[in-house]
Amino acid sequence: MSIYFDNAATTAKKPKEVAEAVYQTLLSGEYGNPARGSHDYSLNSFRTVAAVREQIKELVSAPATYEVVFTNNASTSLNMMLKGLIKPNAHVITTSWEHNAVLRPLYQLVATQNVTLDIIESDEITGHLRVSDIEDKITDETTTIVVDHGSNVTGNIIDLEEIKEIAQKYKLTLIVDGSQTMGQYPISLADGVIDAFCFTGHKSLYGPTGTGGICLKRELEKELVPLLTGGDGMQSFSKTQPQELPVLLEAGTMNVAGIRGLSAGIDYVNSLGVASIHEHLLNLSNHFVSGIKDLSNVQLYGQFNAKRCGVVSLNIIGIDSATVSDCLWEDYGIAIRPGYHCAPLMHEALGTKEHGTLRFSFSSFNTLEEVDIAINAISELSKEVDE
Template structure:
């Protein structure tokens, strides 16, 4: 099996409990929740309810009905941006956003929404003072990623939340890289809208995501349809979460997501982050000791588990290909769906090679990767 070092894209492997929970939901339940009063449908509804309740508690959402299930963080961000903003509204974002947020914002601009992108520094850090200076009377939303998928830079969300609140704006946080790795509490952190995937730091399967809303927020849904309730009305219900969950729920995936969260809670997020820090520090030390390597992101302080670098004289895409074909190492090369990040750190248009270890990686894996990199640098790489 390949050495998987692309956990910033999706965590792999999943805990065994995730596979078991999904298999049981398919084989033993296998029907839609909320679409019937018979026992199997009620069992499916209990799976969904348990997952929603557990995730709401995990993210500090006091009313679990305000935690909406989606197919991805991307869908969650689209619902947040398109469901909230109206022509004439002003949004503050930054120059280090993933396309999952950047593209919905650009689409909103084509519909009359005003955008300001605060310039991040060379390490990808956004200053809360710059956010405060960008506020206008019509600023409706501040929208930022908590942690970069390229540099691992962690934004000061608490300070930015205070600036947003003082300016009368809402805060939307893209937690794709931080959910399950860094503590997040919507109420304590002052977050109004939280988007997160289920398949990364929460150890759930692909095709799962959440959007959590602060109390009192009303958004327009992206899609409407059957919700399993109030079927006589042609109008989409106002009640949450049904307003945003039309169609048949992917119950097996939510069973897997609940199992992934249970694994995280049983293991302890501090233990997961400690393992990540150990591997990242080993990786950074090895990369920085390699002549010709440039590492991007903060040199000190807290950072996520994504490390991007370039090797002088080597195209990132070719280097990624050689690591895969010659050493069976899976990394991510290119722009990482975040071209503005690469413009900010000076790696556009070629991008960089990203290495992102996960909880199931070992120190030996990092050593093997560094050995492979040294062989490729010296021209003694393996044939393929």
């Protein structure tokens, strides 16, 4: 029997209701193309999608000033916001925590739109972000701050309140990548400071792959340039994409079955409660860390006395992370993620550029008994180095 600890990549184990929702949508023959007709088939899909928009807004306490747009994943969401909101010659501030879903679009804007970029650094080993450096980087050309809410490498969670204060003070657009926190850490957009919160559906929301979205301020529709243009079902003779949310960012046919599956995943999260899920993941993470922190040759990365999500990264000094990962799978049946996790600057900061890290990431389906097996495995592998 195998153990899955790669939930930061995707939650492999989903609630059965998620699969049933997708299956029933496709099997029923009752769901057509939303906004593409006035018959029940189209209206069934339209009403379903509209209901899930509201479900997501409730999950993050978003007021009526926000709209939810559905995408394929967080990478699409982030590309839409970065390329749609950041104008030529602008100055942008981001962090060394970022995933390539943020970094590569920004590098592209630097190369093609004369955008300038400052990256806030992190400390070695702990990955502590030097948030206090942000204000020093702000110039007259600064328009945007882009931050990762929770690091997919260290599990550290950023101090969003401090970031929001800076964004408000200087009237900057604030874009947040919530890929690792949505569904497992309490999030509130109630104060209206965050302009765009990007999320994926297939991780801690337990939805199908191919689902994600953005919860963004409606006022942004005035300035957003759509990443994709195409059919919207209503204004067919317009030569441009309609400049209203959500159709501004939802060109083409929507993944109705996936969105219904995502809805079932959110129902599961709500049934347990985000706070309860977070507490469970912290218990698993803390138990794991306590069991390995004093082992010979084990190096942990991250801040363990601060707010965290359910991710723990480590190395067994002297063994390449890919080799350890293979051993964990072949000898113990434990699935984890070795390497760089698409976050190169984080690994440069941690000092793990040459060998990456072993990332253990937990879900609500994991147990303390499974964590004990992982502790034993790491203990045995670390002893092999000494021998």
